[in-house]
Amino acid sequence: MSKQSAKNLLVRLPTTEAEPGQRRAFLAKAAAIVCGGLATLTPLAAGVWMFLDPLRRRAATASFLPVTTTTSVPDDGVPRQFAVVSDRIDAWTGFAAEPIGAVYLCRQQGAAEVQALSATCPHAGCFVQIEADENCFRCPCHNSKFTFAGSMVAPSPSPRAMDALECRLEKNGTITVKWETFYTGVAGKVTRP
Amino acid sequence: MSTSMSNSSKQKPGLLGQLADFFDDRTGYRKLVNELLFERVPGGARWRYVWGSTLVFAFMTQAITGLVLWSSYSAGAQSAWESVFFIQHEMTGGWLLRGIHHVMAQAMVVLLALHLMQVVIDGAYRAPREVNFWLGLVLMMLVLGMALTGYLLPWDQKGYWATRVATNLAGLVPLLGPSIQQVIIGGPDYGHHTLTRFFAIHAGFLPATLVIMLVVHLSLFRKHGLCARQPIVRSDGMFWPDQVLKDAVACLAVMAVVLGVILLPALQAMLAGRPIVPGELGAELGAPADPSQPYAAARPEWYFLFLFQFLKVFEGWGASGEFLGAIVVPGVVMAMMFLMPIIGRWNLGHRFNIAFTLALLVGIGLLTGMALNEDYCALWVNKSSLAEAENLLKKTEGDPVKLSAALGGNQAQIIAMQKQFKKLEAIRNSESFLAAATQAQMDGERAIELAGRPERIPPSGALELVRSDAKSQGPRLFAQHCSSCHAYVDPQDAKASEQLAKASAANLYGFGTAAWMRGLLDPAEVAGPAYFGNTAHSDDDMVSFVTQDLTDRDTWKLEDIEAVVVAMSAESGLRPQQTAADAKATEAALIAKGRALVSDVERCGSCHTFHDNGTKLGSAPDITGWGSRSWLVGIITDPTHKQFYGDTNDRMPSFGKADPGSVPILSTQQIELVVDWLRGDWYRPAVSKAAR
Numbered sequence: 052m053s054k055q056s057a058k059n060l061l062v063r064l065p066t067t068e069a070e071p072g073q074r075r076a077f078l079a080k081a082a083a084i085v086c087g088g089l090a091t092l093t094p095l096a097a098g099v100w101m102f103l104d105p106l107r108r109r110a111a112t113a114s115f116l117p118v119t120t121t122t123s124v125p126d127d128g129v130p131r132q133f134a135v136v137s138d139r140i141d142a143w144t145g146f147a148a149e150p151i152g153a154v155y156l157c158r159q160q161g162a163a164e165v166q167a168l169s170a171t172c173p174h175a176g177c178f179v180q181i182e183a184d185e186n187c188f189r190c191p192c193h194n195s196k197f198t199f200a201g202s203m204v205a206p207s208p209s210p211r212a213m214d215a216l217e218c219r220l221e222k223n224g225t226i227t228v229k230w231e232t233f234y235t236g237v238a239g240k241v242t243r244p
Numbered sequence: 245m246s247t248s249m250s251n252s253s254k255q256k257p258g259l260l261g262q263l264a265d266f267f268d269d270r271t272g273y274r275k276l277v278n279e280l281l282f283e284r285v286p287g288g289a290r291w292r293y294v295w296g297s298t299l300v301f302a303f304m305t306q307a308i309t310g311l312v313l314w315s316s317y318s319a320g321a322q323s324a325w326e327s328v329f330f331i332q333h334e335m336t337g338g339w340l341l342r343g344i345h346h347v348m349a350q351a352m353v354v355l356l357a358l359h360l361m362q363v364v365i366d367g368a369y370r371a372p373r374e375v376n377f378w379l380g381l382v383l384m385m386l387v388l389g390m391a392l393t394g395y396l397l398p399w400d401q402k403g404y405w406a407t408r409v410a411t412n413l414a415g416l417v418p419l420l421g422p423s424i425q426q427v428i429i430g431g432p433d434y435g436h437h438t439l440t441r442f443f444a445i446h447a448g449f450l451p452a453t454l455v456i457m458l459v460v461h462l463s464l465f466r467k468h469g470l471c472a473r474q475p476i477v478r479s480d481g482m483f484w485p486d487q488v489l490k491d492a493v494a495c496l497a498v499m500a501v502v503l504g505v506i507l508l509p510a511l512q513a514m515l516a517g518r519p520i521v522p523g524e525l526g527a528e529l530g531a532p533a534d535p536s537q538p539y540a541a542a543r544p545e546w547y548f549l550f551l552f553q554f555l556k557v558f559e560g561w562g563a564s565g566e567f568l569g570a571i572v573v574p575g576v577v578m579a580m581m582f583l584m585p586i587i588g589r590w591n592l593g594h595r596f597n598i599a600f601t602l603a604l605l606v607g608i609g610l611l612t613g614m615a616l617n618e619d620y621c622a623l624w625v626n627k628s629s630l631a632e633a634e635n636l637l638k639k640t641e642g643d644p645v646k647l648s649a650a651l652g653g654n655q656a657q658i659i660a661m662q663k664q665f666k667k668l669e670a671i672r673n674s675e676s677f678l679a680a681a682t683q684a685q686m687d688g689e690r691a692i693e694l695a696g697r698p699e700r701i702p703p704s705g706a707l708e709l710v711r712s713d714a715k716s717q718g719p720r721l722f723a724q725h726c727s728s729c730h731a732y733v734d735p736q737d738a739k740a741s742e743q744l745a746k747a748s749a750a751n752l753y754g755f756g757t758a759a760w761m762r763g764l765l766d767p768a769e770v771a772g773p774a775y776f777g778n779t780a781h782s783d784d785d786m787v788s789f790v791t792q793d794l795t796d797r798d799t800w801k802l803e804d805i806e807a808v809v810v811a812m813s814a815e816s817g818l819r820p821q822q823t824a825a826d827a828k829a830t831e832a833a834l835i836a837k838g839r840a841l842v843s844d845v846e847r848c849g850s851c852h853t854f855h856d857n858g859t860k861l862g863s864a865p866d867i868t869g870w871g872s873r874s875w876l877v878g879i880i881t882d883p884t885h886k887q888f889y890g891d892t893n894d895r896m897p898s899f900g901k902a903d904p905g906s907v908p909i910l911s912t913q914q915i916e917l918v919v920d921w922l923r924g925d926w927y928r929p930a931v932s933k934a935a936r
């Protein structure tokens with residue numbers, strides 16, 4: 052695009068300008084734009100730099116957090132809700148031993164191992180609840196239903212089954228759960244970084 | 245070039261051109277831009293016209309940086325300081341952004357003064373521009389209001405105490421004062437709502453008003469055109485690009501100065517070979533606001549210092565003086581400025597306005613200089629020339645009768661001497677300000693060190709962290725409650741003997757270390773000022789034991805004594821760093837030998853209970869765990885307990901014991917702070933700040 056038409060974007064100039072002053076005027080304009088631009092870009096750049104700081108922050112690496120003891124999870128195949136307690140750092144504040152989320156623990160009849168399900172709905176992240184009358188989980192937001200084992204009950208707005216969490220039985224009877232969160236709304240279970 | 249241009253105007257516009265036409269047809273923006281840019285500048289572009297534009301630029305910078313700061317700032321008594329700490333020390337580029345906001349605010353005040361001066365000198369307030377001048381004054385007050393309210397937002401000691409003064413002055417306004425004050429600070433006292441309100445005023449009310457006023461100010465400016473410097477000798481120029489270029493260069497220069505101020509310390513560090521810590525650049529952050537901790541270094545920002553100094557003129561006038569200095573005089577000055585366009589109608593009046601403005605600026609400059617001189621004169625006044633006066637002052641205690649006697653009644657000399665006394669007092673005041681400023685800086689650095697712990701700041705806020713920090717609170721509590729008797733001075737220190745002579749109880753420096761114990765067991769020292777010399781124990785059993793029994797080399801060989809020293813310092817369980825100097829302290833065999841000697845009922849154990857040696861309490865302190873945390877807490881809580889001095893206790897108060905119904909002198913937490921400080925038990929960052 053020629054210089055003139057570029058100028059026409061802003062204003063329509065008479066095209067019969069005198070020749071000699073033009074070069075000087077062009078330099079002045081260019082210099083004004085450069086100086087003004089640099090001056091303005093400085094706070095803008097500093098602002099963008101700081102505003103993008105959150106991209107640099109990473110969630111704490113997933114670790115096994117103590118949830119409860121085996122005695123609290125009877126082998127009746129009915130899930131129970133437990134709080135996951137952990138130290139948590141929120142920007143400048145450090146919280147010691149705070150509930151940071153919830154899991155459902157469930158033990159089948161006669162089984163030793165415990166299944167853990169994240170209480171976060173895979174659809175859009177609401178808190179999935181137990182529907183005791185129907186022996187299933189139900190999400191209050193868009194009514195996704197899941198069996199006690201966590202699998203989808205069709206038809207369901209949720210794209211996948213409830214997210215199972217890795218679960219360990221420690222020697223002292225404590226149940227620990229690997230605390231992870233996953234992207235919602237997608238068919239695959241993808242861990243959030 | 246010319247051909248391409250004339251051709252292009254005939255060509256059908258390109259895609260972008262068509263888009264531009266589309267929008268122009270519907271908005272007429274070309275005309276607007278045309279009007280904005282193609283303004284005649286009578287007499288040509290000049291540098292003296294740039295100030296208004298630099299102010300607009302500065303405001304725009306503040307808006308951009310302010311909005312981004314807003315995105316990370318949390319207004320609340322337990323989160324304001326903390327979030328600013330996070331911005332300054334943890335977020336990428338936070339130091340730069342906050343630095344720009346902080347320094348540009350100051351630049352804005354300077355630019356305001358320049359703009360005002362240019363307008364007054366050029367008589368740009370005269371008809372028909374009166375209203376625009378008044379608008380300008382309102383804009384100035386809005387900017388100053390933003391400066392004032394912004395100072396409080398980090399909620400550090402400096403801003404907190406300086407703003408308290410300002411809001412208390414607002415309370416002096418007749419009738420409405422107290423209500424205004426209460427509304428501004430959001431209640432009867434400072435707290436959450438002070439911050440939320442100041443923030444709303446700083447980032448909402450004031451800037452919104454300012455934007456509206458600015459739009460009117462600028463459109464009026466365009467309506468009247470530039471008020472050209474008279475007489476016009478040069479040919480006219482165009483706003484674009486002639487004046488815009490000058491404006492842009494000026495804005496860039498302002499930005500460069502701001503960046504220079506921020507980055508200068510980095511350059512200095514680089515040249516000195518010190519590491520550059522970004523968090524230390526830009527705006528500083530003091531210790532978190534603490535209403536219970538005095539802050540002797542409280543001063544307003546430098547551009548308000550003149551007011552601060554001006555108020556001192558009225559000292560001794562009581563409340564009416566403050567009212568006069570803080571409300572009446574500034575009010576009259578503002579009124580005078582609002583009247584300028586009227587006064588300026590006459591030529592003489594215009595001259596008066598110029599003189600008034602210059603006098604005002606000179607006065608402000610002088611007052612600022614005086615304020616700075618009062619605070620910092622100790623740095624440049626040579627005290628040695630006042631040595632004679634200092635001696636005389638000590639001798640006469642400033643008593644005029646004594647002074648006259650000392651100088652033989654020579655009136656001239658007396659007056660000269662009194663002048664010198666005044667100077668001395670000024671220096672002393674300055675010294676205490678500087679000491680307070682140094683202390684404030686140390687407190688600030690420590691607070692930031694604590695906030696950077698891996699555990700982060702507790703939900704109760706950083707103040708909690710500072711208050712429970714032995715390193716910074718220990719010395720304060722010690723100075724308040726212990727130092728009237730106890731010294732705390734490194735015996736190797738040059739001034740040690742001077743301080744020890746003043747003390748009337750043991751020197752607690754290094755209490756619990758082998759060095760301390762070695763001194764106690766040294767016959768030359770035990771009855772000296774660092775140990776029992778100045779106490780009621782100066783001639784008791786312990787002293788005679790050390791001076792007599794311990795000097796008997798048949799029963800006490802030198803290596804036995806050393807074993808006791810090592811064993812006793814092991815009892816204290818001090819930080820390994822402190823005892824590391826004494827590598828022997830880790831030698832288990834030596835400790836075992838020492839313990840046996842201490843325990844021995846024929847030796848130390850004949851008076852002292854030590855672990856399970858069976859000696860009954862009452863004759864001497866139980867030295868099990870001597871110098872350990874619990875032992876020290878115990879003795880400070882109640883030295884009269886039979887586990888310690890019992891009824892042979894000298895003057896030491898039972899700091900932690902109170903009669904039923906009353907409170908002890910020190911809380912358990914305070915005692916623990918003193919103990920932890922004495923023992924050197926405090927948080928140390930794993931990696932030094934520099935290495936980070």
Ligand code: FES
Pocket residue numbers: 172173174175176177190191192193194195208209
């Ligand atoms: S979020 Fe659970 S069903 Fe939509």
